Amino acid sequence: MTETLVSISKCNSYDLELVQNAVKNSVDAIGGLSSFVKPGDKVLIKPNMLQAKTPEEAITTHPTVIESVINLVKDVGAIPMVGDSPGGPARGMERFWKVTGMLDVCERTKTSLINFEKSGVYEMERKGRLYHIAKPVIDCDVIINLPKIKTHGLTTFTCAVKNMYGVVPGLRKTEYHKMAPKPSDFAEMVVDIFALTKPQLNIVDGIIGMDGSGPSAGNPKEIGVILASGDSVALDCFICHCLGKDPMKVPSNRIAQEQGLGEGVVENIHVIGEFPVIDDFKWPPNMAGTMELIPSSIARGLMKLWWSRPSIDPDICTNCNTCVKSCPVDALIKNNPIPEFEYGECINCLCCMEMCPEKAVFEDKSRLYKLISRFTKSD
Ligand code: SF4
Ligand code: SF4
Structure with a gap:
């Protein structure tokens, strides 16, 4: 198995059985979950929980995708847990978990929900910059990243690399924005945080993404896919390419590629499956x-x-x-x-x-x- 494999399974519905099959097929195509997770491993599942919004609003990773991954992790005898930190003030985390559907999934599957705001942080350094990273992200054995395909007004695109920004608890995230007002400077920080936490496996919720004024004020956009890869950068670059955007015009793609953190050249990515033709995806202004x-x-x-x-x-x-x-x-x-x-x-x-x-x-x-x-x- 190489890290530049990207697999695609078509899925046009959030019906649990269909999503479960699509997730399993995608992961099997790149070597199966046992290539990434061993029995007994503590596995952090990291969805996108930007806001306390319902799954239908297409802002957060859909709970059926999370449930499918929890089931796969349990099947290999590992221990799943779910955690993310929302985008702004996160008082009353239970409300976020409840509205996004994550509480229901985790209660039914008896999976721990981790509150990054209360779990403590490690101070970590990269390229002379210091970051606060939630302790469970570093203490777990494996990270499975579950981003959603969305546009982003500042960074143009948010998917596998940008999703790891949510490992920074609380308002520290907005402080980093203040330190890096230009998009490319901010993307440097996004890439730092990604490099410090580098997930072993990414499974993308691309059934319904978001175009236009993402990541929260755009339009839900049917794409109809679940994707999987061990290489977050390859995944992001490939998705941008398929949706009509030069991957190197997205600062986090370009910087991560330049730093050798993953494959950014689409021609070098071995794709298993077929991405649907979508020629009307609306990108935000450049x-x-x-x-x-x-x-x-x-x-x-x-x-x-x-x-x-x-x-x-x-x-x-x-x-x-x-x-x-x-x-x-x-x-x-x-x-x-x-x-x-x-x-x-x-x-x-x-x-x-x-x-x-x-x-x-x-x-x-x-x-x-x-x-x-x-x-x-x-x-
Ligand atoms: S702009 Fe939005 S967030 Fe700000 S006060 Fe009005 S409704 Fe609330
Ligand atoms: S700095 Fe400007 S864009 Fe950012 S939150 Fe404040 S008012 Fe909004």
């Missing part, structure tokens, strides 16, 4: 590429005319202030009838958009931005 094109020295002056920034739709906003609590740089302040932006402080991390439960935060763009995007976009 903010990353456009921002990197402008020298920092003139960016400040241009920003007066050239901007893309979060804004709030007053007709949808309930003034719950989740966005205010999520902002890593206090660029949002409480106000009536809706919170107010301090755009001079905003680092465009889009955490507020990510965390708004009403989808009231949207990406607003100036005329100049729209004009430049027309010539620079590659989406």
